[in-house]
Amino acid sequence: MSDPRIWDISQRLSSNTPLWPGEPELKVSRHASISAECPVNIGAISLPLHSGTHADAPLHYSSDGVASADSPLEPYLGRCMVVDARASGARIEMQDCDWSEIEGEERVLFRTYGKFPHDAWDENFTAVAPDVIARLRDAGALLIGIDTPSLDPQNSKTMDAHHEVLQGDMRILEGLVLDDVAPGAYELIALPLAIEGADASPVRAILRELP
Numbered sequence: 001m002s003d004p005r006i007w008d009i010s011q012r013l014s015s016n017t018p019l020w021p022g023e024p025e026l027k028v029s030r031h032a033s034i035s036a037e038c039p040v041n042i043g044a045i046s047l048p049l050h051s052g053t054h055a056d057a058p059l060h061y062s063s064d065g066v067a068s069a070d071s072p073l074e075p076y077l078g079r080c081m082v083v084d085a086r087a088s089g090a091r092i093e094m095q096d097c098d099w100s101e102i103e104g105e106e107r108v109l110f111r112t113y114g115k116f117p118h119d120a121w122d123e124n125f126t127a128v129a130p131d132v133i134a135r136l137r138d139a140g141a142l143l144i145g146i147d148t149p150s151l152d153p154q155n156s157k158t159m160d161a162h163h164e165v166l167q168g169d170m171r172i173l174e175g176l177v178l179d180d181v182a183p184g185a186y187e188l189i190a191l192p193l194a195i196e197g198a199d200a201s202p203v204r205a206i207l208r209e210l211p
């Protein structure tokens with residue numbers, strides 16, 4: 001029997017990765033290089049915690065929330081439903097969703113891009129209406145994921161969608177790359193790093209074919 005197929009749904013991280021406006025630079029550097037005196041190459045990274053494909057920790061939108069290192073991992077691992085939301089406008093609204101498909105799913109990933117913008121920041125990315133989050137939460141969702149940089153619009157001061165997530169103690173993945181993924185059910189694996197005090201963490205997110 002062949003191994004189940006996997007899809008890498010993560011952005012690549014480099015100095016070219018588009019970042020939220022005002023965030024500090026993402027740098028990958030070489031600290032030491034192989035030479036007569038040094039037997040190895042050693043690198044270092046400096047990156048905003050919301051770079052690329054990442055998991056928000058509750059600490060991001062609540063001062064009482066847990067940091068990445070202290071979050072349970074169950075939400076980030078298990079069956080998920082990938083949804084085609086490319087027809088949505090500025091926000092994914094209640095009527096954009098096929099509720100028979102997603103209600104009761106523990107993890108829901110929304111695709112909004114036809115082609116993910118790897119080369120430029122998109123300030124008009126699609127957000128998610130708070131009542132959509134609330135309905136998924138009330139039906140038992142553990143995690144909401146999206147291929148845009150945030151569940152709330154870039155100019156939001158109130159972070160309403162994030163606060164609906166907080167009310168259900170759900171978790172969030174942002175910046176997913178779903179270009180090559182057909183809608184349907186998969187296994188999600190996207191674990192945040194155990195960074196103490198961190199309000200988010202980059203993840204290597206993958207989907208795996210269900211048995």
Ligand SMILES: Nc1ccccc1C(=O)C[C@H](N)C(=O)O
Binds near residue numbers: 056060150152156174
């Ligand atoms: N830098 C900001 C400034 C103001 C409001 C939001 C942000 C965010 O970074 C949002 C974030 N990336 C998110 O997890 O939705």
Ligand SMILES: [Zn+2]
Binds near residue numbers: 050055056149
């Ligand atoms: Zn974020």
Ligand SMILES: [Zn+2]
Binds near residue numbers: 174
């Ligand atoms: Zn967020």
